[in-house]
Amino acid sequence: MTDGVAERSRPRDRILETAQDMFHKHGIKGVGVDAITEAAGTNKMTLYRHFESKDELVIECLRATAAKASRIWDEFEARHPGDKLAQLHAWVQKASELLSVDSRGCDMANAAVELTEADHPARRVIKELKEAQREKLVALCRDAGIGQAELLADTLSLLLEGARVSMQSVGAEGPSAQFVRMAESLIASFRAR
Amino acid sequence: MTDGVAERSRPRDRILETAQDMFHKHGIKGVGVDAITEAAGTNKMTLYRHFESKDELVIECLRATAAKASRIWDEFEARHPGDKLAQLHAWVQKASELLSVDSRGCDMANAAVELTEADHPARRVIKELKEAQREKLVALCRDAGIGQAELLADTLSLLLEGARVSMQSVGAEGPSAQFVRMAESLIASFRAR
DNA sequence: TCTAAAAGTTACAGACCGGTAACACCCTAG
DNA sequence: CTAGGGTGTTACCGGTCTGTAACTTTTAGA
Numbered sequence: 266m267t268d269g270v271a272e273r274s275r276p277r278d279r280i281l282e283t284a285q286d287m288f289h290k291h292g293i294k295g296v297g298v299d300a301i302t303e304a305a306g307t308n309k310m311t312l313y314r315h316f317e318s319k320d321e322l323v324i325e326c327l328r329a330t331a332a333k334a335s336r337i338w339d340e341f342e343a344r345h346p347g348d349k350l351a352q353l354h355a356w357v358q359k360a361s362e363l364l365s366v367d368s369r370g371c372d373m374a375n376a377a378v379e380l381t382e383a384d385h386p387a388r389r390v391i392k393e394l395k396e397a398q399r400e401k402l403v404a405l406c407r408d409a410g411i412g413q414a415e416l417l418a419d420t421l422s423l424l425l426e427g428a429r430v431s432m433q434s435v436g437a438e439g440p441s442a443q444f445v446r447m448a449e450s451l452i453a454s455f456r457a458r
Numbered sequence: 459m460t461d462g463v464a465e466r467s468r469p470r471d472r473i474l475e476t477a478q479d480m481f482h483k484h485g486i487k488g489v490g491v492d493a494i495t496e497a498a499g500t501n502k503m504t505l506y507r508h509f510e511s512k513d514e515l516v517i518e519c520l521r522a523t524a525a526k527a528s529r530i531w532d533e534f535e536a537r538h539p540g541d542k543l544a545q546l547h548a549w550v551q552k553a554s555e556l557l558s559v560d561s562r563g564c565d566m567a568n569a570a571v572e573l574t575e576a577d578h579p580a581r582r583v584i585k586e587l588k589e590a591q592r593e594k595l596v597a598l599c600r601d602a603g604i605g606q607a608e609l610l611a612d613t614l615s616l617l618l619e620g621a622r623v624s625m626q627s628v629g630a631e632g633p634s635a636q637f638v639r640m641a642e643s644l645i646a647s648f649r650a651r
Numbered sequence: 652t653c654t655a656a657a658a659g660t661t662a663c664a665g666a667c668c669g670g671t672a673a674c675a676c677c678c679t680a681g
Numbered sequence: 682c683t684a685g686g687g688t689g690t691t692a693c694c695g696g697t698c699t700g701t702a703a704c705t706t707t708t709a710g711a
Contacts, residue, residue, distance in 0.1 A: 276658070291574045294487045297698060309700080311658055319699065369574070377627035378571045381484045381562070395628045419633035420640050424613070426633075427620030434570035435588045440612035440619075447613050454647060469688070490668060501689060502670080512669065652711100659706065668697070676689070681682105 277315040279305040285326045289372055293323055293379050323376065324390050330372045331394045338401060349409040356405065357448045360425050364441060370429030410456075417455045421448055470508040472498040478519045482565055486516055486572050516569065517583050523565045524587045531594060542602040549598065550641045553618050557634060563622030603649075610648045614641055 283305035287296045298319055302312050316322040337359060345351035369375070373391045380387055399422060406421075407414035425448075428441035435441075476498035480489045491512055495505050509515040530552060538544035562568070566584045573580055592615060599614075600607035618641075621634035 292487075292572060294485075294572070295574050298700085299698085308659060310660080310702095313700065314657080370571075374623050374627050375571050378563075378568050378623065379485060379487070381488050391627050392629065395624075395632070399628070399633065416636060416639070419636050420617070422633045423617050423620030423624060423637070423640065425620070426623050427616030427618070430567050430571065430619050430623050431588075431616060434567050434584050435592070436585065439588070440592065440615045443609060443612050444616070446609070447616065491670085492668085503672095503690085504688060506670065507687080654711090655709095657706105657708070660704080662702085662704105664699105664701080666698080669695100671694080672692085674690085676687105678687085679685095681684085 276305070276307045276311050280307065280312055280315065280322070281325060281329060284322055285329055285372075288323065288326055288376075289330075289369055293376055298322075320386050323387050327373055327376060327387065327390055327394065331398070334398070349405055353405055353409050353452065354449075356402070357421075357445060357452070360428075360448075361445045364428055364432065364444060365437065368432050368437065370433055371426065374426060374429065406455075411452075412458065413455060417451065420451060424448055424451070469498070469500045469504050473500065473505050473508065473515070474518060474522060477515055478522055478565075481516065481519055481569075482523075482562055486569055491515075513579050516580050520566055520569060520580065520583055520587065524591070527591070542598055546598055546602050546645065547642075549595070550614075550638060550645070553621075553641075554638045557621055557625065557637060558630065561625050561630065563626055564619065567619060567622065599648075604645075605651065606648060610644065613644060617641060617644070 280301065284301045287301055287304060298309055298312055301322075302309050312322070316325065341352040341355045341359075345355060373395055376387055377391050382388075399418065402418040402422060403415050406418045411417050424444060428444045431439050431441045473494060477494045480494055480497060491502055491505055494515075495502050505515070509518065534545040534548045534552075538548060566588055569580055570584050575581075592611065595615060596608050596611040599611045604610050617637060621637045624632050624634045
């Protein structure tokens with residue numbers, strides 16, 4: 266009779282994990298703190314003892330998501346130590362796997378779409394995290410020996426971001442279905458010159 | 459002393475136009491019907507006499523947006539009659555113009571991100587409209603004499619969709635800044651083979 | 652075992668939401 | 682001039698939202 270999401274961890278961890286999951290699935294404005302705490306097997310007061318507001322919880326969730334993504338990058342290095350080109354291909358492969366398994370795309374991009382207020386506290390965090398990810402991909406492309414590393418990295422970024430949002434509007438059979446082919450031929454053409 | 463948004467048109471038209479603008483700027487869940495009717499210089503009862511629900515209003519707004527986009531396509535044909543390749547370049551140019559002028563991206567994609575319920579009435583409309591746009595771009599590529607027209611059209615779609623969402627998370631100086639260069643070299647490479 | 656912190660419980664405040672009812676008004680078509 | 686449809690106004694319903702107060706229970710460490 267386990268709790269599924271909850272298990273027996275500390276309330277703060279359960280709240281954070283549950284909130285990540287629910288924000289991801291239903292959007293930030295689509296889920297209230299009551300629903301989160303109930304799903305996490307706790308209550309609202311406990312949430313507000315650990316997070317000073319819903320916005321702050323959102324930010325913590327985004328940071329946690331980025332940390333998970335970072336762990337995936339560590340896997341690339343572990344599986345293909347030193348071989349940056351193989352890591353780049355692994356990146357494409359992993360991106361397409363996630364596309365086929367999850368139809369809700371990137372939490373940070375989705376949050377940016379939802380939180381339209383220019384001064385929303387989450388916006389600067391989103392920008393920071395996205396910029397860090399961009400730099401990582403640029404570095405990977407450069408270390409893989411590609412000339413115009415920034416341009417390739419940015420193109421791959423836009424393709425992936427587009428695929429993730431396209432899935433949500435037209436579904437998996439839309440343009441996003443060809444993501445791997447696009448990305449691979451793009452890498453090939455950048456390597457050729 | 460004009461009303462700005464309102465002028466002296468019929469309440470229904472004012473509501474539709476104002477709602478389009480406000481949904482676009484602040485998101486669907488970010489604006490209430492009260493705010494819309496007030497900005498449109500009318501009241502809630504009048505809105506509900508013309509639209510049976512907020513969801514229905516959202517759908518009408520999406521259709522109106524798609525109709526505006528369709529008028530832009532008519533411009534391409536008017537400016538470059540018969541020259542499909544020139545129209546494709548015009549499409550790239552226009553897309554980048556819109557990117558630099560408006561940072562909130564595509565209403566349909568944004569709505570798909572916000573409205574997470576799988577059976578939301580707006581979702582099927584979004585899918586229909588997006589599929590229609592996809593077919594238009596595929597036809598344009600094919601008529602421009604490009605071999606793998608579907609693949610080029612889908613790649614361009616993902617690039618643009620990605621650019622529009624990337625702008626919202628990292629801003630205009632991010633990867634989306636290179637959209638024109640990416641799109642043009644992509645077209646060139648498809649034409650070359 | 653005793654204590655203190657963490658967590659649970661209940662109730663509530665105050666705001667906003669989508670949607671409706673009842674009624675008064677105005678403007679135009681006949 | 683008059684009838685009637687479109688519009689404006691006010692008030693309200695039931696629900697949901699974030700966030701807080703006050704109090705009780707559980708848990709864990711010395």
